[in-house]
Structure formats: C-alpha cells, structure tokens
Amino acid sequence: MSPxxxxxxxxxxxxxxxxxxxxxxxxxxxxxLSLKFEIxxxxxxxxxxxxxxxxxxxxxxxxxNRFLTYFVxxxxxxxxxxxxxxxxxxxxxxxxxxxxxxxSAIVILIARITPGLSYLIPLFLLFQWLGLLGTLVxxxxxxxxxxxxxxxxxxxxxxxxxxxxxxxxxxxxGATRWQVFRHVALPIARPGMAVAFILAVIFSWNxxxxxxxxxxxxxxxLPVAVYNMISFDxxxxxxxxxxxxxxxxxxxxxxxxxxxxxxxGLTAGAVKGG
Amino acid sequence: MSxxxxxxxxxxETAPEQQWRRPSYWPFVxxxxxxxxxxxxxxxxxxxxxxxxxxxxxxxxTFVGLANYLRLPADPRFVxxxxxxxxYTALSVVLPVILGTFAxxxxxxxxxxxxxxxGIFIMPMMATPVAIALVWTMMFHPQLGVLxxxxxxxxxxxxxxxxxxxxxIPSLVLVETWQWTPLVMLIVLGGLAAIPIxxxxxxxxxxxxxxxxxxxxxxxxxxxxxxxxxxIRMIDAVKSFDIIFAITQGxxxxxxxxxxxxxxxxxxxxxxxxxxxxxxxxxxxxxxALAGVLLYLxxxxxxxxxxxxx
Numbered sequence: 073m074s075p076x077x078x079x080x081x082x083x084x085x086x087x088x089x090x091x092x093x094x095x096x097x098x099x100x101x102x103x104x105l106s107l108k109f110e111i112x113x114x115x116x117x118x119x120x121x122x123x124x125x126x127x128x129x130x131x132x133x134x135x136x137n138r139f140l141t142y143f144v145x146x147x148x149x150x151x152x153x154x155x156x157x158x159x160x161x162x163x164x165x166x167x168x169x170x171x172x173x174x175x176s177a178i179v180i181l182i183a184r185i186t187p188g189l190s191y192l193i194p195l196f197l198l199f200q201w202l203g204l205l206g207t208l209v210x211x212x213x214x215x216x217x218x219x220x221x222x223x224x225x226x227x228x229x230x231x232x233x234x235x236x237x238x239x240x241x242x243x244x245x246g247a248t249r250w251q252v253f254r255h256v257a258l259p260i261a262r263p264g265m266a267v268a269f270i271l272a273v274i275f276s277w278n279x280x281x282x283x284x285x286x287x288x289x290x291x292x293x294l295p296v297a298v299y300n301m302i303s304f305d306x307x308x309x310x311x312x313x314x315x316x317x318x319x320x321x322x323x324x325x326x327x328x329x330x331x332x333x334x335x336x337g338l339t340a341g342a343v344k345g346g
Numbered sequence: 347m348s349x350x351x352x353x354x355x356x357x358x359e360t361a362p363e364q365q366w367r368r369p370s371y372w373p374f375v376x377x378x379x380x381x382x383x384x385x386x387x388x389x390x391x392x393x394x395x396x397x398x399x400x401x402x403x404x405x406x407x408t409f410v411g412l413a414n415y416l417r418l419p420a421d422p423r424f425v426x427x428x429x430x431x432x433x434y435t436a437l438s439v440v441l442p443v444i445l446g447t448f449a450x451x452x453x454x455x456x457x458x459x460x461x462x463x464x465g466i467f468i469m470p471m472m473a474t475p476v477a478i479a480l481v482w483t484m485m486f487h488p489q490l491g492v493l494x495x496x497x498x499x500x501x502x503x504x505x506x507x508x509x510x511x512x513x514x515i516p517s518l519v520l521v522e523t524w525q526w527t528p529l530v531m532l533i534v535l536g537g538l539a540a541i542p543i544x545x546x547x548x549x550x551x552x553x554x555x556x557x558x559x560x561x562x563x564x565x566x567x568x569x570x571x572x573x574x575x576x577x578i579r580m581i582d583a584v585k586s587f588d589i590i591f592a593i594t595q596g597x598x599x600x601x602x603x604x605x606x607x608x609x610x611x612x613x614x615x616x617x618x619x620x621x622x623x624x625x626x627x628x629x630x631x632x633x634x635a636l637a638g639v640l641l642y643l644x645x646x647x648x649x650x651x652x653x654x655x656x
Contacts, residue, residue, distance in 0.1 A: 167372065186630060315477075
C-alpha cells in the first residue's frame with residue numbers, strides 16, 4: 073500500500089464518480105419529479121426529496137383506461153415484431169453464416185444506415201392502399217425494419233463462432249439439414265438468441281418515429297402515448313414524469329438484469345434500430 | 347423445400363465430397379429474404395420512383411423527372427437544415443468519442459462494483475428516448491428547471507437552453523452526448539481488452555507517466571476502434587430524430603431543424619411525398635458519403651503512420 077497506490081485509487085474513484093453521476097443523478101431526478109405534487113415541482117429552488125410523496129401520480133397514470141390499451145398495444149407490436157424477426161432471422165443468420173455469404177450482410181448494413189423515416193413514406197402509402205391504417209398490423213410490419221436486421225446480424229456473428237464438426241458428423245450420419253439445424257445448431261446458439269431477442273425487444277419497445285406517423289388514437293404504443301400527454305397537460309410534470317418512468321421501466325429493468333447479453337450484442341454488432 | 351433438395355445431388359455429382367460439406371442453405375435464408383425484400387428493398391426502390399414524381403396526398407401524380415431534386419438547392423429551409431445537421435453531427439461525434447474514451451479507460455481498471463456501475467452507465471442509451479426527452483425538457487425549463495439551479499450553485503448566469511436559437515443545438519447535443527457516450531465506451535472497452543500487456547510493462551520500466559502511456563501506447567492501439575465508434579456515432583447523430591422532435595420539434599422557429607426533421611415535416615405535415623422522397627434519397631447518399639470520408643481518413647492516417655515511421 074504505497075502512497076502512490078492510494079493516490080491512484082482515490083483518483084480512480086473520483087473518475088468513476090464523475091463518469092457515473094450524470095446517469096445516476098438524471099434517473100434520481102426523474103424519480104423525484106414523478107413523486108412530487110405540483111407545488112413541489114413548481115417551487116424554486118427545486119425540492120429533491122418531498123415531504124409528501126405523490127404516489128397518486130402513478131396510480132392516476134395506471135388507472136386511466138387508455139393506459140392499459142397503449143400498454144397492450146406496445147406488448148403486441150414489440151412481441152409480434154420480435155417473434156417474427158426471430159422466426160425468420162435465426163435461420164437466416166444460420167444460412168448466411170454456413171454459406172459464408174458475407175456480401176449479403178451489406179443489405180443489413182444499409183438497413184442500419186438508412187433513416188427510419190425513409191421507410192415510412194412508401195410503406196405508409198402501401199398500408200393506406202391496403203386499408204390497414206386503423207389496425208396494429210402496419211406498426212408490427214414496420215417494426216420488422218428494426219428487429220429483423222438486429223436478429224440476423226447478431227445470429228450471423230454467433231453461428232460463425234460455433235464449431236462445424238458436430239454438424240458435419242450429424243450430416244454424415246444421414247440427418248437432414250433441417251434436423252441438424254433444429255437439434256445440433258439451435259441448442260448451441262441459445263445464448264446468441266437471447267442477445268438477439270433482448271436487443272430486438274428493447275429497440276422495438278423504444279421506437280417512436282414509426283408510431284407518430286402510423287398510430288391512430290386507438291393504436292398508439294406507449295412512447296407515442298407519453299409524447300401525446302405533453303400537449304394536453306403542459307405543466308403537470310408529476311404525472312408526465314411518472315408516465316415516462318413507467319414506459320422506460322421494462323427496458324431499464326432488462327438492462328440491469330441482462331447487462332452481459334446487451335453489452336455482448338452491442339459490441340458485436342453495434343446495432344441500433346430506426 | 348423438397349424441390350431444392352432434389353436438385354442438390356444432381357449438381358453435386360461431379361464432386362461427391364462437396365455434397366454434405368456445402369449443402370444448400372437457401373431454404374434457411376428464404377423467409378428472411380422475402381421479408382427484407384418487402385420491407386427494406388421495396389421501400390427503397392419505391393422511394394426513388396416517388397422522388398421522380400410530383401406526389402401529393404389527395405392529388406393525381408405526375409412524372410416530373412429530376413424537378414424535385416432541383417428544388418433542393420433553392421429551398422432555404424433545406425439548406426439551413428443541412429447546416430444544422432452538420433453542426434449537430436460534428437458535436438455529437440466529437441464529444442461522445444472523447445468522453446467515451448475516457449470512460450472506457452476508467453472502466454478498464456479493476457474496482458469494486460465495476461459491473462454494477464457499468465450497468466448504470468449504459469442505462470441512458472437503453473431507456474426509451476422519448477421518455478428521457480420529456481424529463482430533459484423539464485430540466486431545461488428556464489424558470490423551474492433544475493439545470494439553471496445547478497448553474498446558480500456554481501455562480502453561472504441562467505440560460506435559456508433549448509428556448510434560445512443560439513443555444514438550442516448545443517443543448518440538444520448535451521442530451522445526445524449523455525445518451526450515447528456509453529456506446530462509444532463499450533466499443534473502446536472492447537479495443538482496450540485486446541491490447542497486449544507487454545508495452546505497458548516496458549513503459550513502466552522506462553518510467554513513463556499515465557499521460558505518456560495513454561498518448562503513446564493506448565491511443566495508437568485503440569485508434570481503429572475510435573474510428574468505428576466515430577462512424578457509428580456519426581450515422582446515428584445525422585439521423586437523430588426522437589430527442590430533437592420530442593424536445594423542440596425543430597424549434598424555436600427552425601433553429602434546430604435537421605434534415606431528418608425537415609423530411610418529417612415535408613412528408614407527414616405537408617404530405618408532399620414526392621419532394622420528401624427526394625430529400626430521403628439525398629439524405630441517404632449524404633450519410634453514405636460521410637461514412638466514406640471517415641473510412642478514407644482512417645486509411646490515410648494508417649498510411650501516414652506507417653510512412654512516418656519509415
């Protein structure tokens with residue numbers, strides 16, 4: 073324990089404090105806003121911990137019957153878009169990895185680079201023409217723009233690292249390619265599938281731009297619903313912050329519990345949708 | 347599927363060994379191919395076609411050739427949006443790359459609770475952007491916002507933040523930086539993990555200080571990762587939408603209107619879909635060009651490094 077070591081440790085902890093505090097302070101302040109009555113939220117200097125907690129902000133948001141609709145909408149859109157993406161994306165990642173068709177990954181890269189809005193213009197017309205605009209179907213389909221590239225990209229990377237020997241042995245023994253995929257490759261790829269699933273869920277859940285164009289009153293997802301709250305109650309910060317926290321809570325919980333998978337997925341592909 | 351498997355043996359007859367080594371994997375890719383064609387390739391081709399037409403919702407469409415594209419340079423709002431995009435992107439690349447590198451160097455050290463703290467550090471980029479934007483809007487509030495209170499604690503005058511045309515872009519960049527520095531950190535952290543330990547040992551023997559070690563050993567070795575991080579950051583910053591839309595809608599006036607925001611207005615507020623498509627196409631090639639420039643710079647710096655050594 074030399075003085076130099078101790079000094080280094082103090083410096084390190086100071087640096088850690090500086091780096092992490094913006095995130096911690098922000099979310100604490102978000103929680104503080106959501107738990108205060110309007111009097112406390114409108115006071116200056118700001119109140120950090122109120123004398124009385126306004127749990128009412130949360131119960132009000134949760135009790136409004138619209139909230140349940142929007143929550144279910146978000147569940148349906150994110151759930152369907154993620155499951156469909158897994159259904160087509162996992163086999164595709166397997167096929168591309170085994171064919172070593174690296175050029176096809178360019179399409180995925182283009183999807184990654186393209187602004188989400190530019191998909192919206194033609195698909196908006198298509199959905200209008202098909203008469204689907206009042207339903208959740210357009211949003212499910214367009215969320216595939218986010219989820220499918222994530223799943224394919226991560227699965228290509230994952231299947232490339234899994235060993236071929238077992239699969240070749242199974243093929244020699246007379247198994248069909250489908251059997252090999254189903255009984256040999258898939259079980260090994262479960263960790264990769266978890267990464268793909270988690271990231272697809274997060275980026276689909278967070279998506280906002282597709283909803284503001286395609287969602288009607290009854291088909292809003294949660295991010296769109298929260299955004300629409302501003303225009304109605306400009307100054308009721310408490311309920312607004314409570315709603316914001318409720319919307320991001322599932323994702324934040326997922327971040328805490330699946331941090332390893334998220335970090336692995338983001339550093340492998342650095343994919344982000346929209 | 348059976349049709350494909352029937353053909354395979356006939357093709358493989360010339361090379362019997364190849365039959366099981368390289369079987370056809372097309373059936374696995376086919377469903378995804380259909381989806382990608384429908385939701386990625388088709389929209390692209392259709393966007394290009396629409397950009398060549400006068401296409402407004404509710405009125406008949408007419409083929410106008412490149413007229414939509416020729417409108418762009420003469421459209422002051424578009425030209426202004428290009429400058430806003432450049433300023434916003436430049437700041438949103440440089441700041442997160444610098445701060446993210448610093449954070450990566452710190453998180454590369456061993457300390458108690460590192461995993462937990464890293465989890466908290468990456469929360470800003472995982473949280474729902476619109477929800478975050480709402481809270482930042484409250485924090486930017488000139489009278490009641492907590493940011494002006496924090497400024498007053500250190501003796502600085504209050505700011506108008508996103509409500510002043512001169513400070514709106516830096517204020518939005520503050521949010522963008524807060525949100526996306528973690529991604530840069532993760533990428534650079536991956537680079538740091540790949541560095542061998544020997545150069546550091548010899549540097550310690552030679553008595554190099556922390557800054558010298560970082561400047562002459564760490565930095566050159568992680569430069570490729572900095573470029574990757576910079577490129578990803580650039581692509582995301584150029585098309586940033588949620589944060590800007592939810593906080594300012596491009597305002598005040600049009601002071602924070604980037605190309606993406608303007609594209610939204612043209613297509614879904616004015617419903618001028620032909621012109622909007624032309625903006626989308628130009629926007630896409632602008633992103634590709636910027637990515638190309640960055641890749642070129644990377645190659646050039648690598649070349650000069652080798653050349654300088656010789």
